[in-house]
Amino acid sequence: MGGLYLGIDVGTGGVRACAIDAQAGIRGFASVALPAPRVDGNAIDQTPELWWQAALAAIRKLGDTVGLGDVTRIVVDGTSGTLLLVDAAGRPCSPGLMYNDARATREATRVAAVAPRESGAHGASSALAKLLYLLSHDYIGDARHAVHQADWIAGRLASHHGISDENNALKLGYDPVARAWPPWLDQLGVRDDLLPEVQTPGTPFSEMDPQVARSLGLPPTAQVAAGTTDGVAAFIATRADQPGDAVTSLGTTLVVKQLATQPIFAADQGVYSHRLGERWLAGGASNSGGAALLMHFTAAEMERLAPQLTPDQPTGLDYYPLPKPGERFPIADPTLAARVTPRPVEDGRFFQGLLEGIASVEALAYRQLARLGAPRLRRVIGIGGGAKNDAWTRIRHRVLGVPVSVAEQTEASYGAALLALNGSPP
Ligand code: ADP
Structure with a gap:
C-alpha cells in the first residue's frame, strides 16, 4: 500500500x-x-x-x-x-x-x-x-x-x-x-x-x-x-493500541487514560469513556500532579533536585499531594486535604516523597479503573512536563508494577x- x-x-x-x-x-x-x-x-x-x-x-x-x-x-x-x-x-x-x-x-x-x-x-x-x-x-x-x-x-x-x-x-x-x-x-x-x-x-x-x-x-x-x-x-499518537495500554499525562493535573474492551462510566468521579470502534478509551483526571509540585518547587528547582533522587530507595513518606483541598478521582471527596507532612529537612527527599505520592495516586487511579471494569494494566506511556523526569519514570515503574515509557510522539x-x-x- x-x-x-x-x-x-x-x-x-x-x-x-x-x-x-x-x-x-x-x-x-x-x-x-x-x-x-x-x-x-x-x-x-x-x-x-x-x-x-x-x-x-x-x-x-x-x-x-x-x-x-x-x-x-x-x-x-x-x-x-x-x-x-x-x-x-x-x-x-x-x-x-x-x-x-x-x-x-x-x-x-x-x-x-x-x-x-x-x-x-x-x-x-x-x-x-x-x-x-x-x-x-x-x-x-x-x-x-x-x-x-x-x-x-x-x-x-x-x-x-x-x-x-x-x-x-x-x-x-x-x-x-x-x-x-x-x-x-x-x-x-x-x-x-x-x-x-x-x-x-x-x-x-x-x-x-x-x-x-x-x-x-x-x-x-x-x-x-x-x-x-x-x-x-x-492518545492515538502515543501508539498505545492494546487493551490495558494506558497513557498518563503528568501536566498541571494527573490524567489517566486506558484502552478498554467495555465502556466505563462513573459520573461521581468524572470517569467517562470515548468509543473507539469496538473498544473504549476510559479516562479520569486527578487534581494531583504538576500543580501540586509547583506549590513547593519551581520547575528550575525540580530540575536541580533531580540528580538527588534515589528511585530504588523509597522514602516511606505516604503523601497525597494536591494544590488545594478537593479531589474527584480516584477518590471522590470535595474536601480531601493534601497530605504532605512530615516534611524532611532535605529538599531532595521531600521532592522524592511528592513524586512517590503522585505515583501512588496514579496507581490508585488505574486500580480504580480496573474496579470499574478496565482490563489489567499492561503498560503505561507518559506524556506532559513530568514524563521527562527519568527518576520519576523509575519510581512510577516500581509503584505501578508494569513497564513505563515516555511517548515518542504526542502530536x-x-x-x-x-x-x-x-x-x-x-
Ligand atoms: P500543562 O500542559 O498541563 O500546563 P505540562 O505538560 O507543560 O503541563 O507540564 C507542566 C508540569 O510539569 C508542571 O506543573 C510541573 O510541576 C511539572 N514539571 C516540570 N519540571 C518537572 C520535573 N523536572 N519533574 C517533575 N515534574 C516537573
Whole structure:
C-alpha cells in the first residue's frame, strides 16, 4: 500500500498538519498559529473562517516540503466541545463557541434535568449546552447542521456537511453505547435534523471537493474521513493500541487514560469513556500532579533536585499531594486535604516523597479503573512536563508494577494521520 495520509489538528493555539506514509513514518509537520479567541466574561468565541484559513495555510505549508500529490486520506481532529451552526452549504450561521466557552449556564441546568448522569453533555461548556444557547439566541436562521470544529473543517475539505464522529458527538449528547442520539434530546426541543450523522472515527465519508483539492495540490480522489477530538488524537499518537495500554499525562493535573474492551462510566468521579470502534478509551483526571509540585518547587528547582533522587530507595513518606483541598478521582471527596507532612529537612527527599505520592495516586487511579471494569494494566506511556523526569519514570515503574515509557510522539496531528492510515481507531 502506498500513498500519504494527512492528519490535521485544529488545536487550542493553532493548526498543525502531519503527513505520514503507509508504514506510519512521519514525512513532515507544518503548523500555523491561530489568533486568540474573543473573550467576554465566560463567553469565548471565534470566527470559524479563521480555522479554515489556518487549516489551508498549514496544508499548503506542509505541501512546500512534502509532495501532496499522493495523498490517499485526510482526518481532522479538533478541540472537544467547540460548536457552530451552519447552513446547508456549510456557511456558518453562528460564531464558533470555543471548547472553554461557559456562557451556557442556564442551558446546562436544562440538560441536567433530563440527561442521564453519565452523559457527556453535562456542564456549561458541553456542545449540547452551547447548541441550546445558540437556538435560544436567534442563531437558527438558515441553520441546517450543528457541527463541531473538526466536523466543519472536514466538511469544507469535502463540501459535504453534517457528518461528525463518535468522539466529538459525545459532548453533544450522543449515546456511544446505544450508538444513537438519545430520545431525551426531544425534551430539550433539539430538532433531529440539526444533529450530525455520526460515524466511527476514521471512516471515509466523501472524496475531497475537487476545487479545494486542486488549490491545495491534492488529488481529487483523496478521501476525507470522520475525525476525532484533539484529546483522543493525542492518545492515538502515543501508539498505545492494546487493551490495558494506558497513557498518563503528568501536566498541571494527573490524567489517566486506558484502552478498554467495555465502556466505563462513573459520573461521581468524572470517569467517562470515548468509543473507539469496538473498544473504549476510559479516562479520569486527578487534581494531583504538576500543580501540586509547583506549590513547593519551581520547575528550575525540580530540575536541580533531580540528580538527588534515589528511585530504588523509597522514602516511606505516604503523601497525597494536591494544590488545594478537593479531589474527584480516584477518590471522590470535595474536601480531601493534601497530605504532605512530615516534611524532611532535605529538599531532595521531600521532592522524592511528592513524586512517590503522585505515583501512588496514579496507581490508585488505574486500580480504580480496573474496579470499574478496565482490563489489567499492561503498560503505561507518559506524556506532559513530568514524563521527562527519568527518576520519576523509575519510581512510577516500581509503584505501578508494569513497564513505563515516555511517548515518542504526542502530536495530535500524528494521531489523526494514523487514524487516516488505519481507517479505524486502535
Ligand atoms: P500543562 O500542559 O498541563 O500546563 P505540562 O505538560 O507543560 O503541563 O507540564 C507542566 C508540569 O510539569 C508542571 O506543573 C510541573 O510541576 C511539572 N514539571 C516540570 N519540571 C518537572 C520535573 N523536572 N519533574 C517533575 N515534574 C516537573
